[in-house]
Amino acid sequence: GAVVSQHPSRVICKSGTSVKIECRSLDFQATTMFWYRQFPKQSLMLMATSNEGSKATYEQGVEKDKFLINHASLTLSTLTVTSAHPEDSSFYICSARDFGRSSGRGEQYFGPGTRLTVT
Amino acid sequence: DQQVKQNSPSLSVQEGRISILNCDYTNSMFDYFLWYKKYPAEGPTFLISISSIKDKNEDGRFTVFLNKSAKHLSLHIVPSQPGDSAVYFCAASEVGLTFGQGTILTVHP
Numbered sequence: 001g002a003v004v005s006q007h008p009s010r011v012i013c014k015s016g017t018s019v020k021i022e023c024r025s026l027d028f029q030a031t032t033m034f035w036y037r038q039f040p041k042q043s044l045m046l047m048a049t050s051n052e053g054s055k056a057t058y059e060q061g062v063e064k065d066k067f068l069i070n071h072a073s074l075t076l077s078t079l080t081v082t083s084a085h086p087e088d089s090s091f092y093i094c095s096a097r098d099f100g101r102s103s104g105r106g107e108q109y110f111g112p113g114t115r116l117t118v119t
Numbered sequence: 120d121q122q123v124k125q126n127s128p129s130l131s132v133q134e135g136r137i138s139i140l141n142c143d144y145t146n147s148m149f150d151y152f153l154w155y156k157k158y159p160a161e162g163p164t165f166l167i168s169i170s171s172i173k174d175k176n177e178d179g180r181f182t183v184f185l186n187k188s189a190k191h192l193s194l195h196i197v198p199s200q201p202g203d204s205a206v207y208f209c210a211a212s213e214v215g216l217t218f219g220q221g222t223i224l225t226v227h228p
Contacts, residue, residue, distance in 0.1 A: 004162075034215045043208065044163070046215040059215075093162050095216075108216060110155075110162035 003027055004096050006111035013084055014119055020080045021114045023094030029074035030096035034108065035067075038091040050077040084118045091115050122146045123211050125219035132226050138196040140222050142209035145190060149211035154183060154194045157206045157221070166207075167194070199226045 003026040013019050023033055031052045036044040048069050049057040056069035066088075068080040077096075081088055092115075095108040124143045132138045140154075150171040155163035169176040169183045169192070176183050182195045196203055203226050210216040 006162075036215075036218075043218040043220045044216075046217065049215055091160070095162075108153075109165065112162045113160065115160065 004094065004109045004111040006094055006114050008114060009112060010115045010117075012117045012119060015085055016083055018080055018082045019084055019116060020078055021092055021094075021116075023077045023079070023096070023111050025075045025096045025109075028096075030077075031074060033071060033077040033094055033096045035069060035077075035079050036093045036095065038093065038113075044093060047079075081116065084116070086118045089116055089118045121220070122149075123209060123217050123219040125207075125209060125222050127222050128220070129223040129225070132199045132224065134201055134226055134228050135198045138194075138199045138203065138224055138226065140194040140196075140207050140209070140224065142192045142194075142219050143190060144192075144211050146211065146213065146217070147190070148213050149217070151212040152183070152185060152192050153210045153212065153216065154181070155208045155210060155218075156203075157208060159206075163208060196224075199224075201226045201228050 005024045007022045011019055033050040035047045037047050038044045046059050047062045050069045050071040052071045052074055058064045066082055071077045091113050093113040095110045097108050122145050153168040154166040156166050157163045167178050167181045167183050169185050174185050185192045206221045206223050208221045209219045
């Protein structure tokens, strides 16, 4: 299947600093990417939809000024957690749709995730 | 408000038997449903999907059933194998995906 990578896989930062997470589609172009967050022992929650060349669409309750999303190209979306706090510690996962390969519009390919720990 | 629910947090099955994982949803706007398998500290892996215009989709050992009137879908794995042990999430699509809470499947040798 299609490959989506994330970098870094794990990051530890101090409270108040900003962290950037990259999501790349390696063998297909993705006009739309999605960012999810998973708390321990809970389901994945959609944070925002990242659209190439336009502003991201945030889900209700997600602070757009805190979680900055930039979809710079058809293969790269970045999530920046600004002024991180311990409560932002979580597992962040991106996904992308490969419209050229997907059998249906809902099929998404996920990155391996980034574990963020804010101390 | 949980729009996609997996009411069984865990399921234990003997190798070779059938595993049945269930999922209920409330949003009638969902028209595409998917099952994902997930290991700890990894991203979900797509397993199988079904469009709302169908009631069954089969792929090898995996079959997904959709009952639109009951807003219920299920994943059948037969025969179950120890390597199937993982967390299984159902998801429903409107724009992004809305996930259920997951069911931990353990397949015993």
